[in-house]
Amino acid sequence: MTAHIQATAYICIMKRYALTGFVIAVAAIAIVCQPSAVAQQKVESMVGVVEQIDRNAKTATLKTDSGEIVKVTTVDSTVCLRIPAGEKTLSKAAPIKLEDISIGDRVLVHGMKTDQTFIGQRLVVMPMAEVAKKREHDLDEWKRRGIGGIVREVNSQTGEITLELRGQGAGTRVEVGTTKANFRRYVAGSLRFEEARTSTLAELRVGDQLRALGDKSADARSFVAEQIVSGAFKTIGVTVLEIDQQKHEIHATTLDQKKPITIAINQDSVLHRISPPVAAAIAQKAKADAGKASPPQPGQKPGQPVIDVQQMIDTLPAVSLANLTAGDVLAVTGAVEKDESRLVAIKVAAGVDLVLKALAPAPGKPQVVRLSAGLPSVF
Structure with a gap:
């Protein structure tokens, strides 16, 4: 599952990339442009989306990026400005x-x-239509000019990263130049790009997942990055003990060490249930990766590659927390945190017990597929 984290933890979050650039640029300008009388007072800033407008009371209710609901009151001296999508200054x-x-x-x-x-003393507005347009533009740019994968080497002296690609060109290694790149890193428990903090090359570790925006060389062996966002993620197997619908939590035990763990489900979490045919395909892929390829599936020609596991899971219908029950075996992907007793889920795949059953060795035979955190590596 971590091999395809870019599909959920990166590409999805990159939809918000334009908003962060807008906020940073305008924030700097607006602070500089504050009148001197106001500059002597304690001026605060916040960014959010308008949820309610009361024109009679001259107020706007915002939901900030941190989730707080704030009522903003305007006065006669309040300045309201509209800025086009993508603008880095207030000139327009x-x-x-x-x-x-x-x-x-x-x-x-x-x-x-x-x-x-x-x-409110100054309100700088990007209209919803402009936001949608910019999101679409930036998502398209990340699709066209972005790469993602697993960090295999970090050279702090040259500023180069060896990245093993995922998705298109999976398995290929590319040298990523970072000397002119802006770094960001996801904070623990959050996959929101706007909450990602400023980072540096020094924070990157082998095994991190990374997505970069920039330009490939003609031979596609090197890449010059403009923007980099990274994070450390893990995938574990768990058995569900109890579902807390009110708190949006799953209480479970880990498959490998039988330790208690709480899985938190948020608005970014994606849940699927593995069907029997998909479970069979995953087991086949795991055996093939272990060097013990199983016979082709019905309709599959000998030597034909098995369909990508995560693509198969991602195309399954999404399920909700209400569809999970005690006893379900899950593969859960989330950001690495210091507290190992809790994991905020990015992806949850139920039905893993079907895969493990298909991988179980015959009586008296050794286990062919090596398991990590209770799961085969194809997750």
């Missing part, structure tokens, strides 16, 4: 009124916080 910003702001718009607010409300 146009003055607007509170009435021009709509639900779903993304807003950067500078002002002063009181006990009851947040007094």
